[in-house]
Amino acid sequence: MSIANLNKRNLMMLVLAMAVVFSLIVSSNVNAQGVDLGKQELTVDSYVSYLQKESQTDFRAEQTLTKFKQLSASDKKKFIEYMTNPKVQEDMANTLSTLEKGETKKIYGGDITVSLDTTEYRSSSNNNISCSGCTFGYIDSYASFGYFGIPVSKVGQRMYYYVKRGKVYKPITNNGWISYNYLPLTSYSMTKGHTYTSHNYTRANAHMYWTLNFVYKGFGLVKSWDHKVWGDANRKSGVIVKPI
Structure with missing residues (x-):
């Protein structure tokens, strides 16, 4: 059966399957130090060493390290x-x-x-697109995680669209990124989903499929979710996250 004949759900599952395979490959190459930690015992000392190395190129890692050192011995143990x-x-x-x-x-x-x-952000102009009478909008959405009040990971998505005469046009861009990740045993990857307009051209929608990969001492876990953002012509926005 060709992809053209697959229904929307099957197509989405195909995309996710490809994303999982890709993310497994990425997790074996990106953050090599984290992969090494996944093969051995992760301790308070080895995590401190990990953050010290990350701090050389990432000021947020230095902040995380400082806050981690301030935890009590019992909380550090629970953190690990x-x-x-x-x-x-x-x-x-x-x-x-x-x-x-x-x-x-x-x-x-x-x-x-x-x-x-x-x-949500709004602008009356965009350097990359010429559109008389258009209003341009950005929707930024973030999923973040923290331990004991210390930020440990954050992933984001941006949908960029424009509005003209009260109508929303198909999103121009749909991008995702990893703001930071200080969980050396966990990696994140993303695959762009479909973008479209709905509600009689009053709402722009964009999907991003995220995959979390966890590896420690030969045990692996893969979790995926659909992160959908939307924005309308009246400066309203929203986000819906569904497990896959």
Whole structure:
């Protein structure tokens, strides 16, 4: 059966399957130090060494290191236990899909936070596109995770679209990125999904398919979710996250 004959759900699953294969390849090459840690015991000392190396090129890693050192000995131990526990990584991803725009939830007795934020920007011009009478919009959406109030990972998505005479046109761009990730056993990858207009050309929509890969001592976990952002002609925006 050709791709043209696949229904929308099957096509999405095909894209995700390709993303999982790609992310497994990426996880074996990106962040080589994290892969090395995944083969051996991760301790407080080895995590400190990891953050020290990351701090050489990333000021946020230095901030994370400073805050981590300020934790009590028992909290440092729990921090490492959370980081090496596949069930915790799974629960983080599952919790994300229960959030609404601007919401934060605490799990594991409040030790871990999961947040979903969205910000909208508007501009009357764009250097890359000539469109008389158009208003341009950006929708930025972030999923972030923290341990003991310390940011540990954050991934983002941006949809860029324009509005003319009250109608929303198909998104111009749909990009994703990893803002930071200080979970050396966990990697993130993304695959762009489809973009379209809905609600009689009053809403722009964009999907991004994310995959979380966790590897520690020969044990692996893969979790995927569909991160959809939308924006309308009236400066409203939203985000919907669904597990896949």
